[in-house]
Amino acid sequence: MRITTLNLRGFFDWTARSPQIIAYLKGVDPDVILFQEVVYLPEISPFSPVELLNRELRLPYRSESITRLQRGRTHPVYREGLALLSKAPLTATQTLALQHELGDPHQRIVQFADVTGDEGVWPLANVHLSVRDDFALHHLREVLTVLQAKGERRILGGDFNVDHLEQHADLWHDAVLTSTVARYQSHPSSHENDDYFLVPTEFSIDRVLVSGDHLSDHEAITVDLSRAVEEAPR
Numbered sequence: 001m002r003i004t005t006l007n008l009r010g011f012f013d014w015t016a017r018s019p020q021i022i023a024y025l026k027g028v029d030p031d032v033i034l035f036q037e038v039v040y041l042p043e044i045s046p047f048s049p050v051e052l053l054n055r056e057l058r059l060p061y062r063s064e065s066i067t068r069l070q071r072g073r074t075h076p077v078y079r080e081g082l083a084l085l086s087k088a089p090l091t092a093t094q095t096l097a098l099q100h101e102l103g104d105p106h107q108r109i110v111q112f113a114d115v116t117g118d119e120g121v122w123p124l125a126n127v128h129l130s131v132r133d134d135f136a137l138h139h140l141r142e143v144l145t146v147l148q149a150k151g152e153r154r155i156l157g158g159d160f161n162v163d164h165l166e167q168h169a170d171l172w173h174d175a176v177l178t179s180t181v182a183r184y185q186s187h188p189s190s191h192e193n194d195d196y197f198l199v200p201t202e203f204s205i206d207r208v209l210v211s212g213d214h215l216s217d218h219e220a221i222t223v224d225l226s227r228a229v230e231e232a233p234r
Contacts, residue, residue, distance in 0.1 A: 001115075001122055001225045004030040005157040005195060006211075007218035008049055010039035010080070018049070021215050022056045028209065028222050032115055033059070033085040036128035036159045040066045040079040050083040059085040065095040068107045081109060082126045082158075088117040098142055104135045110143050112154065119227065127158040136161045141171055155225070156198040159218060163192040174201045178223060182208035186219045195221045204228045 004025065009017075025033060038050050045052065048064060066081035084090070092114040100107050111126040127143065129136035140160065147154055162168065166179050178184075178197045186195035195218055199205055203225045211220035 001032070001117070001119070002028070002030045002222060003032045003034065003124070003155070003157060003197070003225065004028060004220055004222040005034040005036070005126075005159075005197070006220040007036040007128070007159045007195065007216055008038055009216040009218070010037050010078075011041055011044050011049060012216075014044075014049065017215060018053065020213065022053060024211055024213060024215055024220065025053075025057055028211075028220075030222060031087045031117070032122070032124065033057075034124070034126040034157045035083040035085075036126070038064060038066055038081055038083040048083065050085065054085055057085065059087055061086040061088065061090045063090055063093045063111070063113060065109060065111050067095060067097070067109055070106065082111040082128060084111060084113055084124070084126055086113075086115050088115050088122075090114065091116045091121070096143075096146065098139045101135055101138065104130050104132070106130050108139055110139075122225075123152060123154040125154040125156045125158075127156055127160060129159065129161045131161055133162050137168060137171070140168075144172055153200040153202065155200065155203060157196070157221075157223075159195050161194050163190075163194060165193075165196055172198065175199060176201060176205055178205060178208050178221065181205050182210075184208070184210040184219075184221070186210065186221055187217065188214075188219065189217055194218065197221065197223045199223070199225065202228050
């Protein structure tokens with residue numbers, strides 16, 4: 001299974017960026033794409049950026065959760081959220097609003113999706129955590145707590161907004177972070193690494209690819225995953 005995550009940055013510089021995004025994603029050819037900062041701006045387009053991209057990408061399954069009202073400099077009020085494109089059917093999706101703390105300028109959500117292919121179900125979680133480390137880490141703890149309570153083991157991917165997230169490995173168990181497998185920097189302008197996959201150990205990270213071509217202010221991260229082979233009992 002090949003999965004790509006990209007913080008899309010909404011419609012910013014869209015005319016220049018969208019052909020590059022399409023060309024890159026066609027070249028990488030992921031089975032699933034996770035997008036963050038997917039906006040709805042009716043004064044620009046009645047369609048979301050992901051809808052417009054998918055006119056060229058033509059992935060048959062799409063799920064969008066554009067549920068948050070945000071305030072910005074260019075657009076006083078706009079709607080933003082998460083989206084997912086997939087080659088394989090989405091047999092279940094769910095959007096959960098994360099708790100909002102005093103002083104946090106954003107209301108964050110997480111998008112759960114079960115992608116069912118020839119090798120069974122791939123349980124995913126598309127995340128875009130808050131912009132300050134403490135808020136972001138609280139959100140990550142909340143997502144992991146929810147999954148534990150539900151008895152679910154999901155592959156988390158997206159914009160975690162925490163540089164050197166591997167330093168907070170005490171938050172999870174039996175999972176591998178992409179930054180411990182490959183060295184990369186997903187947010188070049190700040191010299192930070194904010195984008196990751198956190199993969200339960202029942203899956204193996206076979207490869208990590210980084211776009212490096214400035215598709216957005218974040219670079220796209222792609223992982224090749226396989227199901228871990230269990231050792232036969234002796």
